[in-house]
Amino acid sequence: MASQPKYLTGDPAAINEFIDKFDVFLFDCDGVLWSGDHLFEGTVETLELLRSRGKRVVFVTNNSTKSREDYRRKLAGMGIPSEVDEIFASAYSSAVYISRILRLPAPRNKVFVIGESGIEHELRTEGVPFVGGTDPALRRDVTPEDFRAMADGSLLDPDVGVVLAGLDFHINYLKLALGFQYLRRGAKFLATNLDSTLPMSHTFFPGAGSISVPLVNMTGETPVALGKPSQAMMDAIEGKFQLDRARTCMVGDRMDTDIKFGIQGQLGGTLAVLTGVSTKEHWEKEGAEVVPAYYVDKLSDLRAAES
Template identity: 75%
Template sequence: MLRSKGKQLVFVTNNSTKSRADYKKKFDSMGIPCKVEEVFGSSYSAAIYISRILKLQPPKNKVFTSGESGIEQELASEGVRFCGGTDPALRRDMEPSDYAAIADGSALDPEVGVVLTGLDFHVNYLKLSLGFAYLRQGAQFLATNVDSTLPNSHTLFPGAGSVSAPLVKAWGKEPLALGKPSQAMMDAIEGKFQFDRSRTCMVGDRLNTDIQFGIEGKLGGTLAVLTGVSKKEEFLIDGAEVVPSAYVDKLGDLRG
């Protein structure tokens, strides 16, 4: 319907476990027409920031990542070298020898200059220890997103922010987040798609990411959809911090 009215569409997601190509396959399976170029995920946002803003230089031009293949695919698409991630050698318990190897630096890659966290379904003490060691050596701390929860199967599970929380606690500093509601992500999207913010509406189901993203980005409007995380009771109260321009019970109501 939106395409038939000549609207430009951009699919913006904080889910770092999937790449743009992965989302294209998902949309295809649902019968939703979409081009890879129309998808802008937090993994891609992080890859763009690292490659085009940070422009890492030797000898510290590699990323240690805690996350799934979506992050790796997007880093690779931007020519960013990485380690960690889905490496099967890290999907194990911490051994006594690991403590000594991390302490003396022999377990660390000397080229790592960034620690990038995302939703990791295989997070463990070994990965957290390596990430912490790299931060202590001066690596920059980035996150694809810091969502506290992940909606799935009609309930909530720990999100990327919850998974990386032990590292945040140990380091004592928050990472630079490159997903919604970060305006670094908004600027990157605007730079790629060249849209008019005053004529753009952010549609989403979460107040503190989607709707806040649109409000802080000074978009023309924000539309909350009530089939996800946030409920109308959260913003239809006096003193609500994040209030959408409008809301619908489900996305299909737009056709009504």
Template identity: 85%
Template sequence: MLQSPKYLTGDSAAINEFLDKFDVFLLDCDGVLWSGDHLFEGIVETLEMLRSKGKRIVFVTNNSTKARPDYQKKLTAMGIPSNVEEIFASAYSSAIYISRILKLPAPNKVFVIGESGIETELRTEGIPFIGGTDPALRRDITPEDFNGLADGSLLDPDVGVVLAGLDFHINYLKLSMAFQYIRRGATFLATNLDSTLPMSHTFFPGAGSISIPIVNMTGQTPIALGKPSQAMMDAIEGKFQLDRARTCMVGDRLNTDIQFGVEGKLGGTLAVLTGVNKKEHWEAADAVAVPAYYADKLSDLRGATS
């Protein structure tokens, strides 16, 4: 039987013991540091406290709409010091996977369902792509499109990968193109499989909800490059040279953040209650993962004694 998570809020001795166990903290962003554009109270001070204790911080996010420089701008605007190399997002993870692991023979373009963050990271790895934010695809499908997709004349023969992320302009045309490319043998990848996106104190469809129609059409499950994918964990370990036993994953979602840390055999996982999942979710008999620790909010770690 799994051991119950240790509750840290208000227990300075437990917080001190917790902090002493780890050198590196992998921090989810949405639902942990902020919700949308609302920064949770005490976050800046909490991160300053962790850094003052010599802890290394890596921001690990499944949101693919932003590239690492965009995330750094957001962190800076919220008063959180950071550098680009501390940020590991699913768009970057996807680009690394395509260029350094998949290594498809050229010419091989990526058909992107997603926003500019994916495009930016693909460019950094020198990966050619189509789709994405192309305004030519932000429209209704036409009878000519149906014909062009059916006979292949509307398709780029060099496309070898379909990469699906969060797309605020998803439509029937894009889904139809993705379907046809995969039918013709393209590799199906997803930046992440999050069903929802925390925003403005509620939830909206996430990247996983964008890829579900393609899964339904093709019968294929995409290789996911965000949490809880261990391809992402391996990439993080390789980049940061961290000791997994001295690393803690902090998140708000069991089936991404906590499962990511558990399956990655990290030294610990911390769930915060400011996002998707609550205590009753990991206490359920069918819980996908159980954290080692939990707190009401990340800033409760400031309850440590110096």
């Protein structure tokens, strides 16, 4: 059994020692910095504290519908100042993976996108050609002619070498059928992230993983996922920031995504907060496999370091 985490709340000396151990803090957002529309008290000040001590903060999110610039605006709207370069979202992670790791040779290097504009924006930024996505030509009912044109290939772009599936609020039969045809013809299968549900308005809706799962069901193939807890995302973060994993700490509220992501990435540390999904019982229970290195009741407890 893994050893139990160190509790930092109310212990300024331990908090200072904790902060000094790291140069980079990777932050999950919902459940850590805010919940739904509610910004937690002290979030902005805690981030400022870390920045004032020369730490790099990175916001790591599985949200695939937003580009980094979209997400920066969202943070600003919540009252959190940030730079685009501090943001690492799964759409960007996917674009970086395709352009810098996959590096498919032209001409068969186009991406068929199932998803929203955030993915398109990031692919464009990385110079990756794509089809699909928000193309209005695909936002329609499938027709008998489509079936024939998919069967004979005339509706397919022969240059597609990747299918990338993220959260798509405009998912339909035609897009699923096209994605399947491309995969059958040998395209690589990527997913921005595999979250089965999307928390919103205090309930849950279909998440990105429930948009790609029909393709998994049809092909029997599992996509490379570019969101937490996939280590493909960690590799992309490391490549981008040239960070020293030993001096990097992942901060999050969910054991099965955030803390697991940090542990599997062999980061120097993981910090759990109790303002989101997981509770202490998650790591205190018999046989718990994912145990953070540190925990606090709430993120702003770190501000005690100032005193």
